[in-house]
Amino acid sequence: MSALVHVVEGGLSSQPGIDGLVRACGYRTKAYGSADEILSQIPNDDSASCIVVDVEMPDTVVPDLFDRLSRAGSNLPVICLSGPSDVxxxxxxxxxxxxxxxxxxxxxxxxxxxxxRAIARHRLASEQEGRMRAARQRLLLLTRREREVFDLVIRGKMNKQVAFALGTTERTVKAHRHKVMEKLQIRSVVELVSCAERLGLLRFADP
Known part of the structure; x- marks a missing residue:
């Protein structure tokens, strides 16, 4: 299915037919007659899409549009069209x-x-966010002790150091570490640290 473009065109547009142009290029479109109309039904951003808006309208509408989209949790890219004298x-x-x-x-x-370009960026951002959500969900599968091992390993602690910190044996730490890697679907410590960094967990780790 082709990507969806939300098109906001006011009646004063000096270049009519943006909606038709976009559809002719293979995109699906949803048309809105004003900023208020699109704001009353904030677009779902689960699939790759963007918003094209004619900002030939009162100045106050522009910041309000972005503010309300942001507050609604929308991260759809917005492309603006404006009159030649409305820089x-x-x-x-x-x-x-x-x-x-x-x-x-x-x-x-x-x-x-x-x-x-906007749709490609949104698709990439959505895919990355999907991977992050999946990683956060997998993190919840760890037991309390597995999470403790995880937190120490991402700080660069060796098995012996982890065992000492947790009051257990290296053999037990290795078993927990194996389960951590298995549950998180990660194959190396480098990947483990990279995953923790993407999730923002290293910000909370002691040096």
């Missing part, structure tokens, strides 16, 4: 977090390339 609003949009900004009329090829 200030475009700058406000970029500062607010827009993925890209174009003054109208914009070349069709440029807009589609920007949409392709």
């Amino acid at each position: 200030r609003t475009g700058v406000r949009a970029i500062k607010a977090g827009a993925e890209d900004f174009f003054t109208k009329p914009v070349a069709s090829e440029e807009l589609i390339v920007a949409i392709d």
Whole structure:
């Protein structure tokens, strides 16, 4: 299934047909007549998509759009279109977090390339977040003692040091360490440390 592009076009647009252009290039679209309309039904960002919005509207709408999308937990990339004399609003949009900004009329090829790029970035971010969610879920499978071993190993402690810290034997530590690697689907200590770093766990580890 092709990616979905949310298109917000006001009635004053000097370059009508953005929705049709995007569909002609193979994307599915959902059209909105105003910023209020898309804000009343915040798009689901579970699948790769982006938002193209015509910001030829009151200045206050731009920061409000990004603020409300953010508060709703949406991380969809937003591409803004603005009138040729409305650069200030475009700058406000970029500062607010827009993925890209174009003054109208914009070349069709440029807009589609920007949409392709935004959707590719969102797809990559979604895949990474999916891997992180899976890793966090696997972390919950560890027993209390396995988690203690995990926390010491990611700090660079050797089996002997882990055994001393936990008051157990190296053999027992090796068994726990094997279970940790098995449950987290990790094959090496380097991968283990890398996983902990991605999850933000090293920030809480003692030096």
